Amino acid sequence: AQTVTQSQPEMSVQEAETVTLSCTYDTSESDYYLFWYKQPPSRQMILVIRQEAYKQQNATENRFSVNFQKAAKSFSLKISDSQLGDAAMYFCAYKSGGGADGLTFGKGTHLIIQP
Amino acid sequence: DAMVIQNPRYQVTQFGKPVTLSCSQTLNHNVMYWYQQKSSQAPKLLFHYYDKDFNNEADTPDNFQSRRPNTSFCFLDIRSPGLGDAAMYLCATSRTGTGYTEAFFGQGTRLTVV
Numbered sequence: 001a002q003t004v005t006q007s008q009p010e011m012s013v014q015e016a017e018t019v020t021l022s023c024t025y026d027t028s029e030s031d032y033y034l035f036w037y038k039q040p041p042s043r044q045m046i047l048v049i050r051q052e053a054y055k056q057q058n059a060t061e062n063r064f065s066v067n068f069q070k071a072a073k074s075f076s077l078k079i080s081d082s083q084l085g086d087a088a089m090y091f092c093a094y095k096s097g098g099g100a101d102g103l104t105f106g107k108g109t110h111l112i113i114q115p
Numbered sequence: 116d117a118m119v120i121q122n123p124r125y126q127v128t129q130f131g132k133p134v135t136l137s138c139s140q141t142l143n144h145n146v147m148y149w150y151q152q153k154s155s156q157a158p159k160l161l162f163h164y165y166d167k168d169f170n171n172e173a174d175t176p177d178n179f180q181s182r183r184p185n186t187s188f189c190f191l192d193i194r195s196p197g198l199g200d201a202a203m204y205l206c207a208t209s210r211t212g213t214g215y216t217e218a219f220f221g222q223g224t225r226l227t228v229v
Binding site for chain 2: 095102107
């Protein structure tokens with residue numbers, strides 16, 4: 001079974017600074033996807049960024065980028081120019097292949113943005 | 116613009132009284148999922164429907180069942196809710212078959228058992 005580990009229960013960053021959230025995973029599969037989801041308080045979970053395992057290039061979405069280290073099974077999220085609206089729970093998630101399997105989530109990191 | 120809609124947002128039920136949570140989607144995705152998220156924990160997959168095919172996670176209690184009468188709707192039935200079933204229940208959808216789209220989530224239903 002796959003596991004996802006987020007070792008930082010909480011992180012704090014000053015507005016406009018950069019923060020990196022860590023995620024490691026364990027799998028024996030070669031075909032998989034990795035995601036970062038954001039869950040603001042009392043609001044729905046939304047996708048921040050996705051990475052296909054077969055792609056060597058790290059995914060980027062505006063201020064959000066990942067450092068995907070496949071051999072090390074590491075998938076960290078970097079948020080540049082942090083904004084107050086970035087405050088939320090961030091979940092790292094794993095999905096097997098392109099089929100209908102669901103997501104395996106890490107325990108989440110609570111990100112606090114200091115004004 | 117709402118794409119995955121869960122009703123109600125908040126549900127209070129009595130211990131042992133059957134309750135149904137609903138989810139609808141406007142994305143025409145072929146897969147629908149139900150996750151349980153307890154306070155300060157990661158969401159945990161309960162089951163999913165791939166079209167009409169039901170897939171139950173091995174450790175999902177028998178107390179939980181689901182129905183998907185058509186592509187757009189999916190229901191979560193809890194036959195005899197216990198205090199330990201109090202949680203946020205998240206519905207999600209995705210499309211697979213010709214590539215995979217990421218999962219889209221609803222806002223969740225927070226279930227309280229009294």
